[in-house]
Amino acid sequence: MTATGPTRTSRRGRPGYDLESLLGVAVALFNERGYDGTSMEDLARRLGITKSAIYHHVSGKQELLRLAVDHALDGLFTVADEAGKLDGRAVDRLEYLVRGSVRVLVERLPFVTLLLRVRGNTEVERAALARRRRFDRIVADLVAEAERDGDIRPDVDPALTARLVFGMVNSLVEWYQPRGSDTPIVDAVAKIAFDGIRDNPTR
Amino acid sequence: MTATGPTRTSRRGRPGYDLESLLGVAVALFNERGYDGTSMEDLARRLGITKSAIYHHVSGKQELLRLAVDHALDGLFTVADEAGKLDGRAVDRLEYLVRGSVRVLVERLPFVTLLLRVRGNTEVERAALARRRRFDRIVADLVAEAERDGDIRPDVDPALTARLVFGMVNSLVEWYQPRGSDTPIVDAVAKIAFDGIRDNPTR
Secondary structure (H helix, E strand, O other), X not given: OOOOXXXXXXXXXXXXXXXXXXXXHHHHHHHHHOOOOOOHHHHHHHHOOOHHHHHOOOOOHHHHHHXXXXXXXXXXXXXXXXXXXXXXXXXXXXXXXXXXXXXXXXXXXXXXXHHHHOOOOOHHHHHHHHHHHHHHHHHHHHHHHHHHOOOEOOOOOHHHHHHHHHHHHHOHHHHOOOOOOOHHHHHHHHHHHHHOOEOOOOO | OOOXXXXXXXXXXXXXXXXXXXXXXXXXXXXXXXXXXXXXXXXXXXHOOOHHHHHOOOOOHHHHHHHHHHHHHHHHHHHHHHHHHOOOOHHHHHHHHHHHHHHHHHHOHHHHHHHHHOOOOOHHHHHHHHHHHHHHHHHHHHHHHHHHOOOEOOOOOHHHHHHHHHHHHHOHHHHOOOOOOOHHHHHHHHHHHHHOOEOOOOO
């Protein structure tokens, strides 16, 4: 069970919930009340099943959190790996990474929301924060490379540029309501991040 | 006391804390443990004084929250008022508002951090959310006006543009460490928001 991730279902003859749908409810509840503020008792009540029925699927709250944040992080690292394998200029790999990250955020919104609220109080949270830092480093390195290529403005520190762009990307968890295609939001973020909001007749 | 705000001190012969320094400690604790997760008992312990000594300054936890979020909001609305009174194009008023908002965030970082975490469970929180919405409306209206002037790109919905720019601004509470002058961060946000991260030889 531990290594299966949230898309693999598990039944063992229990009706009602597979691991994926159980995880979806757990993530919604964690986002609503905070991870620390949610007990397995609360989760059982929300699901309308007993705690022992939950323990048929997972070892406990920490495993639910780990599966949830890994679902968000796996999505982001898949995009980073794809970007790293592209031919061409660093600025184009960066744009691929920004667009792909927005898509992951939108498609896995509750999971990324939970990830971004993790503060590092448990082993699982500290591991998630360490993976986030590795991702941030990939972004910062790509910005720095694109700046050396002369494709990214040299008058802002690359690490700061990376943080501000992903600050904009991550802000989606605060207000974005998924509906229909994710193309408009992906395009909007990429346009504003790369070329700004000013209407530029030379563009 | 109620109307004084956090910069006015109040002593009444009590040594150790005036209202401003008490509020600073309360805000730090709210940000650390969450407003709901912090009791007046916790606050008294952190301050090293009795609960009744706190009640010499404020009527309770709600008043501390109100003073704190109003300190953040008053800063933002002052900038919005100043921007509104400027002569000139909407895009320039918008840039004034973005720059001023970053300055307020940096100068009142713990207060704005608390404001951005408010979820609306109490009267004070609902009032703060209502003021935030009024501020967001001012920003969105200014973006729409600048777009009608032909100064802001017309290919992104003005409300979305406003949200993304302030998503970038607000992300500062997650990672910005104030040190020295706030000019570099103000400039970086304004440059990236208005002209993007791409190095543009025609800029």
